[in-house]
Structure formats: C-alpha cells, structure tokens
Amino acid sequence: MTGLRLGLALAASVLALGVAQAQTPTPKKGGTVHVVVQPEPPMLMQGLNQNGPTNMVAGNIYESLLRYNEKLEPQPSLAKSWEISPDAKVYTFKLQEGVTWHDGKPFTADDVVFTLDKFLREVHPRWRPIVNAQVEKIEKVDDLTVTITLKQPFGPLIMTQEVASAPMIPKHIYDGTDYRANPANNTPIGTGPFKLKEWKKGSYIHLVKNENYWLKGKPNLDEIYWQIIPDAAARAVAYETGKVDVLTGGSVDVYDVARLAKLPNTCMTTKGWEMFAPHAWLTPNVRNGILGNKQFRQGLMYAIDREFGREVVWGGLGKLPTGPISSKTKFYSSDVPLYAFDPKKAKELIKASGYKGETIRLLNLPYGETWTRWTEAIKQNLEDVGVKVQVENTDVPGWTQKASNWDFDLNFNFLYQLGDPAMGVARSYITSNIAKGNPFANVGGYSNPEVDKLFAEAAIAPTDKERQELYTKVQKLLADELPVLWLLEMDFPTIYRCNVKNLVTTGIGVDDGFRDAWKE
Amino acid sequence: MNFLKRFARNRGALIGLIILVAVVLFAILAPSLYPQSPWRTVARPFLAPFMMERFPLGTDTLGRDIASGLAHGARVSLTIGLVSTIVALLIGVPLGAIAGYAGGFIDDALMRFTEFFQTIPSFALAIVLVAILQPKLGSIVLAIGVVSWPPVARLVRGEVLSLKTREYVQAAITIGQPTSRIIWSQILPNTIAPIIVMGSLMIGSAILLESSLSFLGLGDPNLMSWGYMVGAGRTRLLDAWWISFFPGVAIFLTVLALNLAGEGLNDALNPRLARERE
Numbered sequence: 001m002t003g004l005r006l007g008l009a010l011a012a013s014v015l016a017l018g019v020a021q022a023q024t025p026t027p028k029k030g031g032t033v034h035v036v037v038q039p040e041p042p043m044l045m046q047g048l049n050q051n052g053p054t055n056m057v058a059g060n061i062y063e064s065l066l067r068y069n070e071k072l073e074p075q076p077s078l079a080k081s082w083e084i085s086p087d088a089k090v091y092t093f094k095l096q097e098g099v100t101w102h103d104g105k106p107f108t109a110d111d112v113v114f115t116l117d118k119f120l121r122e123v124h125p126r127w128r129p130i131v132n133a134q135v136e137k138i139e140k141v142d143d144l145t146v147t148i149t150l151k152q153p154f155g156p157l158i159m160t161q162e163v164a165s166a167p168m169i170p171k172h173i174y175d176g177t178d179y180r181a182n183p184a185n186n187t188p189i190g191t192g193p194f195k196l197k198e199w200k201k202g203s204y205i206h207l208v209k210n211e212n213y214w215l216k217g218k219p220n221l222d223e224i225y226w227q228i229i230p231d232a233a234a235r236a237v238a239y240e241t242g243k244v245d246v247l248t249g250g251s252v253d254v255y256d257v258a259r260l261a262k263l264p265n266t267c268m269t270t271k272g273w274e275m276f277a278p279h280a281w282l283t284p285n286v287r288n289g290i291l292g293n294k295q296f297r298q299g300l301m302y303a304i305d306r307e308f309g310r311e312v313v314w315g316g317l318g319k320l321p322t323g324p325i326s327s328k329t330k331f332y333s334s335d336v337p338l339y340a341f342d343p344k345k346a347k348e349l350i351k352a353s354g355y356k357g358e359t360i361r362l363l364n365l366p367y368g369e370t371w372t373r374w375t376e377a378i379k380q381n382l383e384d385v386g387v388k389v390q391v392e393n394t395d396v397p398g399w400t401q402k403a404s405n406w407d408f409d410l411n412f413n414f415l416y417q418l419g420d421p422a423m424g425v426a427r428s429y430i431t432s433n434i435a436k437g438n439p440f441a442n443v444g445g446y447s448n449p450e451v452d453k454l455f456a457e458a459a460i461a462p463t464d465k466e467r468q469e470l471y472t473k474v475q476k477l478l479a480d481e482l483p484v485l486w487l488l489e490m491d492f493p494t495i496y497r498c499n500v501k502n503l504v505t506t507g508i509g510v511d512d513g514f515r516d517a518w519k520e
Numbered sequence: 521m522n523f524l525k526r527f528a529r530n531r532g533a534l535i536g537l538i539i540l541v542a543v544v545l546f547a548i549l550a551p552s553l554y555p556q557s558p559w560r561t562v563a564r565p566f567l568a569p570f571m572m573e574r575f576p577l578g579t580d581t582l583g584r585d586i587a588s589g590l591a592h593g594a595r596v597s598l599t600i601g602l603v604s605t606i607v608a609l610l611i612g613v614p615l616g617a618i619a620g621y622a623g624g625f626i627d628d629a630l631m632r633f634t635e636f637f638q639t640i641p642s643f644a645l646a647i648v649l650v651a652i653l654q655p656k657l658g659s660i661v662l663a664i665g666v667v668s669w670p671p672v673a674r675l676v677r678g679e680v681l682s683l684k685t686r687e688y689v690q691a692a693i694t695i696g697q698p699t700s701r702i703i704w705s706q707i708l709p710n711t712i713a714p715i716i717v718m719g720s721l722m723i724g725s726a727i728l729l730e731s732s733l734s735f736l737g738l739g740d741p742n743l744m745s746w747g748y749m750v751g752a753g754r755t756r757l758l759d760a761w762w763i764s765f766f767p768g769v770a771i772f773l774t775v776l777a778l779n780l781a782g783e784g785l786n787d788a789l790n791p792r793l794a795r796e797r798e
Contacts (some may be wrong), residue, residue, distance in 0.1 A: 377561070
C-alpha cells in the first residue's frame, strides 16, 4: 500500500515536473537556423526599402521603438515605456538604457529624433504622410527621452512604430549625407539582435548574433542563414531535404502547404500576420459603365462562391471577410449587410441593374497558380449568372501598369491592413486617394463624400469608443455600397520544424526578428 | 495506281489518319458530348480517373471534368494548329515564290530576311511576341505563324528555282504571259504537293508550340487548351498525375498522328520516292 502510494506520488511529481517543463522550457543557447526568403531582397537598409523580403531579414538587424503582440497591443522594444498625455496630443517615449549600434556607438534620443523627424520623413512612404499631417514636433528631452507632439489627437500613432514602418536609423552614419547613395546602405548598422556578416547575392544572407545586444541573454541563436531559392517547388524540396528549417508565409504554393504540414517534426502556424492582415478583394472600376451601378456590384457579390474559393482554391486557409476591415484588425464590426452565395438573387439583381451583356474584363493577378485558379473559378461563377467575362493575363509589371492606370473592369488585389483602419483601410476607399500611378491606391475610383468624412473623423477621434462608432458606421455603409468585392481574409502559414521554438511571438511574426527564437 | 491506294500502303500513315479522324470527330462533337463549359466545377476536386462513371478521366484541382476539357481543348488545339499553319503558308509561299522566280538581288534580300527569322530561336520569339501583344487567340496564332514560315519560304523557293527552267515555263514566257500569271498558274500548282506535306507536319509543330506557350501561362486565358491543362496540373503531378497525363497523351497522339499522316502524304504524292524506298 505504501509502496503504491509512494509510486503514485513519484509518478505525480514526475508528471508535474514534465508539465512544468513543457510550460516554461528553458531556451537553449546556440544553434543555426536556415530560413527561406523570397524573392531576394533588393537591399537590407530597411529605412529605404520595405519590400516583404527586406522586412523579413532586416527586422533582425533594425529595431523600432515598439513591438506589437498578437492582439496588436504595443509592447516595449527600444522604448522601455511610453506615456500619452491626457489630451492625447503628447507621446513621451522613455528609451532602454545601454543600447549600442552594431558599430559600438551608443543609441540615444538624438537617433530617434533624426530617424522620425528627418530620415523617415524624407524617405518613408508610410511615415511621411503621417508625420506631415499629424505631427507638430518631435523633440529630445534628455538622452533617453523623446516626445512627439501632435497637431490634433491621432489614435493610430501608437500603431506606427513597428519595425518596417519606423526602423531606427543611426544618426552618426546618415546625418548630412545623401541617404539613398550612402555606401553604408550595403552594410546596414542597426541595434537589433543580429548583425549582417555576409550577403552572397543569389545564394544566402548570413546573420550572426549581436554579442552586445541590449536585452541581456538574447538572442539565443548564434546564426541565421536566409536561403535564396527562386522557385517555389524547389523551396518546398529544400524543406523536405532538411536544407531549410523555416518556410516563411507565402514562400511555398498553397497546395504544398497541406503536404508539408504533415511531415514529421513539422509545425505550422498562421499567426504572426495580425498586423498586416492581408485582405483580398476584386476592385470593380466604377468609372466603367455598368460597374458604377450598385445593384450590379451586389449581384456580382452574390454570384461569387467565396466559400469555394477559400475551401478549394486556397486549401481552406483564411476566413471570409464581411467588409473593408479585417476581423483581425481593431475596430472591426460584423454589423453589416452580408452576402451569401446566391446565384438566383444575383441574377435578379443583375437583371434589375439594366445589364445588357457587356463583356467585363477580369484582370488576373500574376502571383502564381493559385490566383489564376481563383480567377477561373470566379469567371465561371459570373458566367453562370449571365455576366460575360473576358480574363486578361499579364506579368507583374503589366499588372502594375494596368492597375495603376485604371485599365481594367475587375481587378484582383490584396492589401495589408497595417493594424489600424486609418493606415491600411481608408486608403482604398477615400476620394483623395484616387490617383494614377499606384496600384494600391483607390484604383476603382469609388468616391462618396460621406465615406470620406467618416474615415477622416474616425482617424482623429480622441477616444477608441468614438472611433469604433464611426468605423462601424462606415463599414455598414461600404458593405452596402460595395466599392470593392471582399473575397478573403488571407492566411499565410509559416511552416517550420517543431524544434525551432518561439519563432512567431508577435503580431508581425517572422518579420519581427528572431530575438526570442531558439533551437532544441 | 491511285492516290488513296498509295497512301493506304503505308501502315503508319493509315494509323495516323485514323487517330486524326478520331480527334477531329471528338473536337467536332465536343459541344454535344459536353454541352457544359469545360471551366465549370462539376464534382469534387482531385477525383481520380475511373472512379466515377460520369467522369472517366477524373477531375482537376477545381473539380472540372478532364474529359470535357480534353474535348473542348481538341477544338482549340486543332484550330490554332490549322489557322497558324495557314498564316505561315500565306507569308512563306509568296515570299519563296517571288525570291525563287526573281532571283538576283531580290532573291538575296528576301533570303537574308528569311535567315534573319531563322537565326532567332523560334520559341523565344513566339514568347516575346505573345508577351508584347498580350496572350489572346489572335496574337498566339500570329506568333506561331510568324515563327514558322521561314522553312516554307525556303522550300517554295527551291521548287520554283527548279521549275522555272522547265520548258513549259519557258514556253509561257515566250508567248508573253505576265510574270504574275506564270507564277500563279504555271509554277505554284506544281509546288502544291511538297507544300501540303510540309503543311501537315507544320500543324503538328504548331500544336506543340501552342501547348508550350499555354504551359508557360501564355495561352489565351479564356480558352481551354491541352497545353494549359498540362501546365495547370504540373504542380500537382505527385498526387494527381491524371490532370497533366491525359492532355499530355492527347498532345502526343495528335502530333504523332499528324506526322505519320504527313509522311504517308509525302509517299503518296511522290510515288517515285516511295518506290525507291521499298
């Protein structure tokens, strides 16, 4: 009896130990991780270039004031703490102590002021409009304190300090130089957990541990190799043969995802894209005849089998959207008119709209097989309800040109939400963003003064509650008007070996660096 | 010995002709065999062949009937093959005839022009043309025609060179027939046989060229063609081989049949050559 009890107690304690270990495993030091990056980044100077692949690699070299968790709440990074004044106009950032650049020089408030007020104001397409329209001044208080004073309350400001949106740039290297021509762009100097050791063009980018990283004990890994493999099928094979440990989101084709996820010691996560929350849709060019008719657009929405697209074309990844704001983004509201797949209703609406059999040109997005399949499926959906569709195929430059010059009837697109509707959502619907030359502007040409007003007011409303009310209104309005046909809240799964731990810990995922990652 | 008998003596040619007739029938009957659009989803995706009677060849990534795609694709492939060959002949025959008959500087100039096209890899040129003109039925036909006329021009030139020294041509010149009439009514009718043989072989290579373009995603996105089907299925080759396999077989059989039949035509139209071979 006692023996049994003892045994039980022992087993229990062993179990408890096991559980405890599973909950808080001690990160192991050292190790090398191989990650794919595709396509090869044009450069690694993140202040000057924010392409997807640049962000993935450079997010380890550079850092920003804040990080964001999966709920998109701000977390400390280079800023130890921050305060917002009661009138919501002054943001005070306290910086971490003992931070140095990769070249040994100390990181101070001067660098922050230089970065935000001079460098990024000049070169960063996302920061420039914000700083010019909203910010009155950016000042150094002391070596470790910076304040940003706004012209009026602007809630989204706290969401702008993500590493790709506001990477800290060393003043001692860039001040007074021609930023784009500075030779230091080839040898990026940041404060991040990893340093650039070697970039063998067309082959790999080799990052090594920053021994003097300000967060003691981090990073855990010694080295990261970013492997450049141009072909999607070859990337999948590289994972299977063990050449790489991590396949970043979007680096293998959708149909390979399910197969790879079943391999032994393989984990998959769709987390780490909360900040970007890619939202895919079809843009009708409302300038072109019948597409300007709301009933016709609603008819199209009822005609498209979006669930089929999600389930069959995208292999079950993602979620059906209800409106302009992704359900992953703040201020989402589900209180909107919904469009289920209903060909009968679609036919009625299209008939009522006065459609006379005009051919609608559908521009395919040349981002690979999956998009082409989606185009084919949607074309068939529309033809089933009597809409004549002509698919147009082109390459990426051709697509960019056609989309930016409004040369389409229906066009696929997917845009990042960037954490706040004021940054990632409004741009696709407001009148002031109808401009040729940018495929990610309001290319459909939808213009509604009420929508403009709601978005403008929502961006600067002082409290979240007031912002939510305005955004709820605008979502309801847009879901009825359908300036674009929302198709999918996309998921980009990251596939990795299960012994790589803590890989995706923030709302930016792999892009936010391998600071906390470790290898078992 | 008549033409048909001579043709039938060649076993291969006969088999080729039978396959060809079958493919043409399949293409002609496609709308009544498969009245629905081949792009329509009809069953669950990745249905293997011979699993369901209604879909003997299975379904593709989006659940579209592969048999229906094959039938409708046959129309596209054959039409493009035929029309683009006609385009090539329309360019090649007059150029060759003029060059051969005129000789001298005109011949030199036209032949250098032909060589210019022959030195550019034809597939690369076709890709460039289609990419510039946007992938549409018209531009694909044009591109295939433009890259495949040089051999025709050279063939016709050679024939004309030898024919223009014949007595009956000399006689026509002597009695004062205009040059255009001599070329049109005296010389060209006698070059028809080799042109027909070459044309039948060219249809085969045009189908291959169109398939290659479609495979690379440069086909007309609104037309179901065999090359497109192979291309769209290639990424799933490991787990759904049938999506690419059946259209691949269709391309193979059709091109083979065209070559066999072309060979037979050659024998039948050129009896002396055929007899020597035996």
